[in-house]
Amino acid sequence: MSLDASKWAWSVEVPTKKGGALKPLKKLVLLSLADRAGEDHCAYPSMSRLVDDTEMDRKTVLKIIDELIEDGLIADTGERKGKTKQVKVYQLVGVNGRETVPTMEPLKDQKADLKSTNNGTVPTTEQFQQFHERVPTIPLKGPNVGTRNLSKNLPEESKNKKDWFCFKKLCEEIYLADDSIDFESIMNSKWAEREKRAFENYNAEKPMSDDLMIYHFADWLINAYRTKYSNTQNPTSGKPAGTGGKSQQLSEKQIQTFAQKLSQHPEFSSKFSEPGESYEKLAARIAVKLEDPAQAKKWEPYLKQVGFNGSLPGAAA
Template identity: 80%
Template sequence: MSLDASKWAWEIKIPTKKGGALKPLKKLVLLSLADRAGEDHCAYPSMSRLVDDTAMDRKTVLKIIDELIEDGLIEDTGERKGKTKQVKVYQLVGVKGRERGPKMEPFKDENTDLKGTNNGTVPTTEQFQQFHERVPTIPSKGPNVGTRNLPKNLPEESKNKKDWLCFKKLREEIYLADPDLDFEYLMTASWGDREKRAFEIYNADKNLCDVLMNFHFADWLIHAYRTKYSKPAAGQQAKAGDSKPQHLTEKQIAAFAQKLAHHSEFSSKYSEPGDSYEKLAAKIAVKLEDPAQAKKWEKYLKQVGFTGTIAGEAA
């Protein structure tokens, strides 16, 4: 796993084009590739692995990879791996970081004369200096030897990361689901660790990548907060009208369209024969841009994590 590649994938801006895949889906595929990149920032996961990581169908993943190549974010190196030598090796374009070693230039012997001053076993002063310039030497007992010093070169989150949890991704997912929730409160609440353990136990037998773990943990936390930890005190009742009606943002539309596409009751009611999850999600996203239609589906939106009230009247 390349930390620099993962950091690059999180920060890179995904371009959009008419008729192309949704940006969140392209980001998910790019993150899956970065999560399996080596120190040379090349990745060669099998297609079945990408399908499992992203929960998309094979056809959609292939389409998105082609778009990422067109966008100049990855490129096909032409190399093939695997037992059948059919797994493509992709280079992540533009990743920069400390994982690549120093570039060495071979010493050029400009004088090949056997009788010259460079011949023999004793190097000249100039040769000695050039040799030490091109080969960095680190004392075996120096402070920079070993991986114990690596954390001082890493971002703060990389120092503290011991498992799949990524605060940046989790914050983003919770904000998309409910911008009014206090992320800091959820992270410091006394019940947070308990819910994290329960979530890990629940998903112990599932082969989920870190991105999907954070995605589902956001829903898990929000559901736990609403159902177990945010009930009004005894004798108090929530006042009707406390939540201000709102319109869905572009990010919320993209996120909830994906969740509704995987909602069994909703998809069985509104999908058409032959629709894939991605095709259905794209249709839902277009519909959610209409406040009246979003209001009509408010019941389902709340079932997949939306809180508050949709502005407008049902169509």
């Protein structure tokens, strides 16, 4: 359905002639066509559909269609649709609006009678055949510049662009993939930036959105950490980063439990949550922080308020 076509059909002047159909009946058929027009302002309802819409007999509808063509309000495009390829496609002539605004320069040279209120702007048959070949003229400073064909341009615009990286989203993705990995220790390491450059070079020609880049980069970092760097993160403990010292700190189960409770603790959440952040995302961020013994010690007073009964070693920062 075309809103512009319907508005046009309601407002256009429908001429009458001696011996022709009544003006209200012609308007009704025109409205039915407009109601079923697409964005190109073409309509191809079957004759039975028009009969049902208008509650007129088939002969009367056919007569009115011919009169509307004579009036210059619609035109037979010559195209046929439907299973039998016999349903005529009609163009609503003179519809202008936000959906399609074609520029037809040859009409400037037409006679004045073509600009009358009864005819609107009526192209000749030759001009009408060229209608679909014309490219709408859009001002360089128009509101549509830069937005047309956005879905086609989006992959190019997102392709390995410099601002795809988001620290917060990457933290969430790594936490969801493997919550035993200490995200901050990875990002503070010397090799993280090197792996980031390698990842960008590897995916330079692949059209991916920002979120998809983050998703694959999380897997890339985890794989690099496990296969190349895990033994260098904490060589004295003999354990991968993020797990060393856990026996003396909060257990994995405690971290998950207290992260959920702290995310809904009124004083804690009001102080440490970000604007618009959900409880689930806040809990995930808290869990990552609790992996750090120093940070866990710093939050120990809040942990005791939500049920922690032990005492964490070390001094709060």
